[in-house]
Amino acid sequence: MAGLGAASLLAGWRPRLEGAVPEPLGHPSLAPFVEAARDDLMSMDMRGVSEIPVSPYDTFRLLHHPQRDYKGLENYPMRWERRQEMDWALFTDVPPGGLWNGVPRNQLTLSPAHWMELSAYPLAQFYADQGKDQDPNDLIIKQDLVAYYHAVPEKLGLASRMNEGWTVSSITPGGSEDGPLFHLIATRVSDGVTKELSANFVIYAVGPRTIKRRLDVPGEFDQPYISRHYDHWDDYPGQRVMVVGGGRSADWAATELHDAGRDVTYVMRQPDERHLRLIGNSQHLPYYIRLQSILDGESRSIDARYETTVKSFEDGGRVVLQGDSGEDVVEVDHVIIEIGAQPDYELLKPWGELSLFEGRDDYRLQVPQLKVHDHSFESIDIPGLYPAGYLAENLGISVLGMHATCFPIVADIERKIASRG
Ligand SMILES: Cc1cc2nc3c(=O)[nH]c(=O)nc-3n(C[C@H](O)[C@H](O)[C@H](O)COP(=O)(O)OP(=O)(O)OC[C@H]3O[C@@H](n4cnc5c(N)ncnc54)[C@H](O)[C@@H]3O)c2cc1C
Structure with missing residues (x-):
């Protein structure tokens, strides 16, 4: 997602300011x-802004969304035109939209649809292009959001430089002092074919969920009744389903399975007050209103097991749990493990130990983030490398924020290229 936002700027799309400076930036x-910088907002003095001190990313976030609500296409302060394209390429193992390709089929966003957009292609414009009568202020369902991200490359003319179905398998320092800073190897997922590249700059937007967490208990990877991913309730056979997790993805799975008539055991490490606080704080979302009412004692509820861990997955669907009051064995037809994931920093190993920052946000996502320079979002450890999206220090989960980091990043790259002549 963040990669797609950066791609649109690398491809030469540039914003200018229409009308007065928006009030929140006044x-x-x-x-x-x-x-x-009104005629070319990316020429803004980002270092000067960061010394005020205001983060350049906050500045661009507010230029994109000066207010919470969508107020019509004509009210966006940023207007777009295409200028000179840079020499760029994007590699991604999955289609555009990143992790959204893999979230549950009917999942609704946490934020209004228009917060999930890339500014060069407003979601309202996508709805208009598709003849859809949808309000950008409403939450958006996964299928529609992914359809939007899939439409972006064609709409913005990015497709020819996007390498979909390729994994970047190695990044190493370039070697010579005046040569490119990075040497990369990309591997095609379908057949293992590789290609080598060199680059002066790398935007590292591998996302917060590249490496799935593990329970590290017996049976986790060899019992046939376990799925490590949830998409839709009708993918899983049997009446008795156990969900292991406790975050938003697990909440979604437990709620949807319950409403499909399944008997759900919901196993969580966290104490009940922590879970109930998240549910209480999320009552602006219809699916959390639903979860609250289920847990508030409908006659057929979810069997929520707090402060409980899985000890092992045994043959025949027997799951051994360890709770406050000792061990318990629950028999199920299926188990869904949704315990989150971590970003992958392995590719940056050649640079040694990285300066990491423990990122947390209001939505309870935790991710180790790379420390960056305030004005440019360039890594403080690796010159020429820019963590984008949730991987940059102090960034919250919202797409709105992660998209906004792309502006100072690409502006910094552009400036460095210009200064080298
Ligand atoms: C369930 C859920 C709900 C959310 N709801 C909201 C919401 O309502 N509002 C909001 O603003 N945000 C929301 N978010 C957060 C936000 O949408 C995501 O965090 C965002 O998509 C992250 O964007 P990203 O570009 O950092 O990473 P990703 O979207 O994960 O993109 C990174 C991509 O890089 C690929 N990749 C990784 N390593 C390599 C490699 N070596 N080579 C090639 N490709 C690689 C990955 O497969 C992935 O596709 C939600 C997140 C989740 C999980």
Whole structure:
């Protein structure tokens, strides 16, 4: 997702400011920076802005969305035109949209649809292009969101430089002082064919969920009744289903399976007050209203097991649990493990130990993030490498924020290329 946002800027799409400086950016210390760059917002003095101190990413977040609600296409302060394209390529193992390709089929977003958009192609424009009568202020369902991301490359003319179905399998320092900074190997997922590349800059947008977490208990990978991913309730056979997790993905699975008539055992490490707080804080979302009402004692509820861990998965669907009051064995037809994932920093190993920051946000996602320079989002450890999306220090989960980091990143790259002549 963040990679796609960066790609649109690398491809030459540039915003200018239409009308007055938006009110949230109107502070006398900030507004002159925005005003001075009105014809090419990415030429803004990002270092000056970061010394105010305001994060350039916050500045672009507010330029994209000066207010919470969508107010019509004509009210966006940023207007777009295509200028000169840079020499770029994007490699991704899955189709555009990143992790959204893999979230449950009917999953609704946490935020309004238009917060999930890339600014060069507003979601309202996509709805209009598709003849869809949908409100960008509403939540958006996974299928529609992914359809939007899949439409972006064609709409913005990015497709020819996108290498879909390729994994970047190695990144190493370039070697010579005046040569390219990075040497990369990409491997085609379908047949293992490789290609080698060199680059002066790498935007590292591998996402927060590249390596799935493990329970590390017996049977986790060899019992046939276990799925490590949830898509839709009718994918899983049997009446008795256990969900292991406790975050938003597991909440979604437990709620949907319950409403499909299954008997759900929901196993979580966390204490009940922590889970109930998340549910209580999420009552603006229809699926959390539903989960609350299920747990609030409908006659047929979810069997929620708090402060409980799995000890082992035995033959015949027998799951051994360890709770406060000792061991318990539950018999099930199917188990779904949704315990989250971590970003993959293995590719950066050649640079030694990285300066990491323990990122957490209001939505309870935790991710180790790379420390960056405030004005450019360039890694403080690896010159020329820019963590994008949720991987950059202090970024929250929202697409709105991660998309906004792409502006200072690409502006910094552009400036460095220009200064080298
Ligand atoms: C269930 C869920 C609900 C969410 N709801 C919201 C919401 O409502 N609002 C909101 O703003 N945000 C939401 N988010 C957060 C946000 O949408 C995601 O975190 C966002 O998609 C992350 O974007 P990204 O570009 O950092 O990573 P990703 O979308 O994960 O993209 C990274 C891509 O890189 C690929 N990749 C990784 N390694 C390699 C490699 N070596 N070579 C090639 N490709 C590689 C990955 O397969 C992945 O496709 C949600 C997240 C989740 C999990």
